[in-house]
Amino acid sequence: MNLRSKFLLLFLIPLALTAQDRYMTRTGHVEFHSSTPLEDIDAENDKVTSVWDAASGALEFSMLIKAFAFEKALMQEHFNEDYMESTTFPKATFKGKLSGIGADELAKAGTYIVSVVGTITLHGVEKPVKTEGTVTVDAHGAIQATSTFPIRPEDHGIRIPGLVRTKIAEAIEVKVRMDYRKM
Amino acid sequence: MRTRIVLIAGVIIALIGGAYAWKEYNRTAKDxxxxxxxxxxxxxxxxxxxxxxxxxxxxxxxxxxxxxxxxxxxxxxxxxxxxxxxxxxxxxxxxxxxxxxxxxxxxxxxxxxxxxxxxxxxxxxxxxxxxxxxxxxxxxxxx
CATH class of the missing domain: 2.40.50.140 (Nucleic acid-binding proteins)
Incomplete structure (x- = not known):
């Protein structure tokens, strides 16, 4: 091997190793549920993008607010126009770190409890979040990550008029499910 | 007689309003x-x-x-x-x-x-x- 080839290998090997540890999805699923004695509200978005670097733990999500689908059109319109103001704040994002799983666990089937710490930006307001989740590796090596955590609309500056306050839960349950594939 | 007409008109308006509200509440997003x-x-x-x-x-x-x-x-x-x-x-x-x-x-x-x-x-x-x-x-x- 000549000197030029050695230099090329030195450059390419770290790049290849980095790519091997990165996972992505463009069809991640996020749903939320609000339950009060007066009304239940559910919505889902399955066009969430996410990139997870298993080596460093770096984890990111991005979702379009207008891609949330409701059973009732009126709820969807109020959600976009009155509460989320999705024309002004079209996306919600998460940036943080996932810990509790490494390359060894990813190489064998199992369900692993992980912790996630980071910042959610919703309605233009950043808030720290800390939660637990699971990462499941099946026999074929497919990776699914899930988590459930609450979000309080008021924490993100989302104003809910008094007239409908009793119809919307103070803490909205958010469920995340990502089926990752290697980048 | 006049009160009766007003009452019937009120009930009809309430029914039409209620039907519209019900339809609007249950409307689904159009493709x-x-x-x-x-x-x-x-x-x-x-x-x-x-x-x-x-x-x-x-x-x-x-x-x-x-x-x-x-x-x-x-x-x-x-x-x-x-x-x-x-x-x-x-x-x-x-x-x-x-x-x-x-x-x-x-x-x-x-x-x-x-x-x-x-x-x-x-x-x-x-x-x-x-x-x-x-x-x-x-x-x-x-x-």
Whole structure:
């Protein structure tokens, strides 16, 4: 091997190793549920993008607010126009770190409890979040990550008029499910 | 007699108002196929405009309320999505992104396949981060 080839290998090997540890999805699923004695509200978005670097733990999500689908059109319109103001704040994002799983666990089937710490930006307001989740590796090596955590609309500056306050839960349950594939 | 007429009129108005409110409360979001498109654009041009100026493209293609746009493009892939829905990925002119169009189970023509040039209508929701796909939902094929 000549000197030029050695230099090329030195450059390419770290790049290849980095790519091997990165996972992505463009069809991640996020749903939320609000339950009060007066009304239940559910919505889902399955066009969430996410990139997870298993080596460093770096984890990111991005979702379009207008891609949330409701059973009732009126709820969807109020959600976009009155509460989320999705024309002004079209996306919600998460940036943080996932810990509790490494390359060894990813190489064998199992369900692993992980912790996630980071910042959610919703309605233009950043808030720290800390939660637990699971990462499941099946026999074929497919990776699914899930988590459930609450979000309080008021924490993100989302104003809910008094007239409908009793119809919307103070803490909205958010469920995340990502089926990752290697980048 | 006059009181009786007023009462009957009041009940009729209340019934009509109640029926309208009930219908409005239970209204479901329309598919793009049931809407008149406001613009026609190629998938490449759509992606290019979102890349060049996301804010301007949002104003033009997403708007403040749901609006249908007509898109022409080549199918790069057809992939299953949640609950029987299907994602049709139109070639965007970029290797790492696509114009992703979501169809309900019965809205996708069975004859569609990768490599085919198609027209469709959809509700544009914007461009995502990380993987910069332009996302269209409630899509419908245009013959």
């Amino acid at each position: 793009a196929g049931a809407m008149q498109e406001v613009l026609t654009v190629s998938a490449h041009e759509l992606q290019r405009e979102f890349r060049a100026n996301e804010q301007a493209a949002n104003a033009k293609y997403v708007g403040t309320t749901d609006q249908a746009i007509k898109v022409k493009g080549m199918i790069r892939a057809i992939e299953p999505a949640e609950e029987g829905r299907t994602n049709v990925l139109l070639d965007s002119g970029e290797e790492n992104s696509a114009v992703v169009c979501e169809f309900s189970a019965d809205a996708l023509p069975k004859s569609w396949a990768a490599g085919q040039n198609v027209f469709l209508k959809g509700i544009c929701t914007g461009v995502n981060d990380l993987i910069p796909d332009v996302i269209l939902v409630r899509c419908s094929a245009v013959e």
